[in-house]
Amino acid sequence: MPTSIAFSVNGRPVEVTAEPEDTLLDVLRNQLGLTGARFGCGAGQCGACAVLVDGELKAACHMEIAAVAGAKVTTVEALSASNPPHPLIQAFLEKQAGQCGFCLNGILVSASLLLERNRHPSRAEIARALDWHLCRCGAHNRILDAIELAATRMKEPA
Numbered sequence: 001m002p003t004s005i006a007f008s009v010n011g012r013p014v015e016v017t018a019e020p021e022d023t024l025l026d027v028l029r030n031q032l033g034l035t036g037a038r039f040g041c042g043a044g045q046c047g048a049c050a051v052l053v054d055g056e057l058k059a060a061c062h063m064e065i066a067a068v069a070g071a072k073v074t075t076v077e078a079l080s081a082s083n084p085p086h087p088l089i090q091a092f093l094e095k096q097a098g099q100c101g102f103c104l105n106g107i108l109v110s111a112s113l114l115l116e117r118n119r120h121p122s123r124a125e126i127a128r129a130l131d132w133h134l135c136r137c138g139a140h141n142r143i144l145d146a147i148e149l150a151a152t153r154m155k156e157p158a
């Protein structure tokens with residue numbers, strides 16, 4: 001039976017009506033128009049649907065919507081909605097870090113969490129933070145370069 005669930009997305013309170021078995025990803029994409037999070041494996045294994053729930057990295061494809069009642073959800077859209085946009089956005093553009101782009105949503109969400117927790121990540125730490133994410137193109141090095149570039153810029157005084 002459809003239930004009403006209230007939570008916040010990118011700082012905005014929302015209330016949706018959904019079936020209990022609907023996933024957070026279903027609701028983000030189909031009800032809230034936030035299509036940055038992608039459906040890849042649907043099994044919590046590829047990272048394409050990554051979002052933050054109360055500051056923790058989660059697979060939105062693997063989370064029932066009822067589990068986010070009262071939670072703060074952050075999606076990749078928050079990175080470009082801020083003013084100025086998150087330094088990762090510009091760095092990924094400059095480094096052309098991506099090929100198909102399908103996996104980039106999750107990679108950007110993970111990278112933003114990494115840089116929030118560690119402003120000076122080594123290349124190995126960046127690679128480890130992206131372990132979950134499946135990217136089958138040839139952009140791996142450019143993705144690491146972009147995250148390093150963003151980290152450098154975030155260290156610079158504004």
Ligand code: FES
Pocket residue numbers: 038039040041042043044045046047048049050059060061062
């Ligand atoms: S689509 Fe969610 S982890 Fe792959």
Ligand code: FES
Pocket residue numbers: 097098099100101102103104134135136137138139
């Ligand atoms: S950017 Fe698409 S698989 Fe890497």
